[in-house]
Amino acid sequence: MSNRVTHLKAAHYFSVASQTLSYTKAAKQLHVSQAAVSQQIRLLENYLGVVLFYRSGRDMRLTSQGQVLAEHLDQAFEHIGKGLESVKLEPLEGTLLVSGLQSFVSLWLMPKLWRFSHLHQNINVKLFSSDEREDIHSGKIDISIDNLINHQDNISQSLLLSSDIIPICAPELAKSISFEHPTDLLKCWLIQVDTPIYRWEAWFAEQQISPLRSKKLLWAEVNSWYMGISAVKAGHGVFLCPRFMVQEELEKGTLVQAFPHILSNKINFYVNFAKNSPRRARIEAFVDWLREESNGQNDAPIKTGPHQSLPWP
Amino acid sequence: MSNRVTHLKAAHYFSVASQTLSYTKAAKQLHVSQAAVSQQIRLLENYLGVVLFYRSGRDMRLTSQGQVLAEHLDQAFEHIGKGLESVKLEPLEGTLLVSGLQSFVSLWLMPKLWRFSHLHQNINVKLFSSDEREDIHSGKIDISIDNLINHQDNISQSLLLSSDIIPICAPELAKSISFEHPTDLLKCWLIQVDTPIYRWEAWFAEQQISPLRSKKLLWAEVNSWYMGISAVKAGHGVFLCPRFMVQEELEKGTLVQAFPHILSNKINFYVNFAKNSPRRARIEAFVDWLREESNGQNDAPIKTGPHQSLPWP
DNA sequence: AAATAAGATTAGAAAATCTTATGGGTTTTA
């Protein structure tokens, strides 16, 4: 079977020459001398017993047999090139494309990113924030951070951050209302994100209170954590929000936890990347850094998938 | 673009090894030493910066990156192998697959074939008779002989034989009826093949006679020339038939031409073959021989397509 | 523990491939 695959180099040179229709140009593309191309193609012609090119005055053309061969080969070498490229390790330095949920990126990642850039001056991180899950295999993204469990093969997913969901508000509001019992919260705007979980209903339910009976309850639903935080910063209401997103504000006192009870459902953020990405060196550097940054902010130990640079499991 | 296609030999070795999952077996398939395979694959691994195989006790497996690469490469080398094979000139000796219309094969080709076999002792002709046009590109047929104009590209078609359509019958019948006027033919069975042309209607029409008025006309329609000839040999009727098919019988006197008028529409037989067939040497030998055999039997000069072994038009 | 089997490694030999230099066509250009 494989004995019929010979003269690979010659076939490659021919394939390039069949596109340029010039040995000289092909030679330039291949970074070899024109003579090398000429010799290889002659070799191939002799092996096949077939003339592949003929010259018609100034320019050169494929014979019909050359046509046939070229059509087969062009595809094939295209495949080989892509194949090699797709597994070849790129050097550590270069660009890294990172995508994450909007609020995570702006509230957690962005503020810390300067430290990574400092650590790896040769890695140029491009951040994308998006509310959709990104396709890691497409090549548009190297690393994606989201809060969904991933079941795809060849994707490594590991827990980056696990955070409590707490009710927060502006310190002025807390002072003016002085929360003592959960039902005190019903006096003001309640804000939440529009997910099925992380809702006020759950928070009250966990304390045996059904807030829904009180129809007077004022609330707003926002479609990103970021918007909710903006709202409470302006002093308008209480928001159920992952603690890590407001860590600094809590420390500085520009925001406060409105009530001690926290949702039993934590929010988890996962790092995802293609195990076989050619940029795995860069990815590894970034993910290692992410882990370091998340240490201490994390209640649960970090669970990580099998490490792919060591191929044996 | 093409600078990314390197380590072709290594990639090939790897591709084979990825299928055998054994360097030793791969080496055997490739007709090289085990060391050669080992070295090439190590080279590839170094170039890619990736481990492609790992050993798990007794046997060897692909790493996930090896998987990815192998999938790309397997297809590619398959293509290359097929491409090379499809244009590679096979030696003159070998098998040649010839197909033709049933009656042509049995009445013209078969009786002469011994001479070709004598001339080219190393070419083993396999004859197929069929009533459908054969697909020359499928590889099941090298040469096909039919009577239809072919419009496909890359198929060379040339006129092999052009023959008159004449009315024939057994000599006894001719004696007993003694044809003098075309209408005399109406006294006996008229036989014809079931084509739209080469019909008795045409034959009579060309002589300003409308036989169809006479409803008493007896005739039979057959679906091969061969059957019609069998019928008239048995003495039953007159048959419109290409002259070359009954040449010998006419010469021996076992059949006679019933009436001098011949159909103005001749029947033409064409030889078809794929210009780029790897067996073109054999094909050429056979077609040359066909032309020689048909010389003299042919009223018109033989028209032939461009000759493909010389690639310049 | 020896025997077996398969991959890894190395050094030297063999083969393939490359470059440089040159020649012979064509087509432009002066």
Add this chain to the structure above:
DNA sequence: TAAAACCCATAAGATTTTCTAATCTTATTT
């Protein structure tokens, strides 16, 4: 219309790649 500019073919020698043979390492089987 001669010179210049291209482009491919070819040859010789240099260089690089690839191969083999021999030997080593590791793991399995008996």
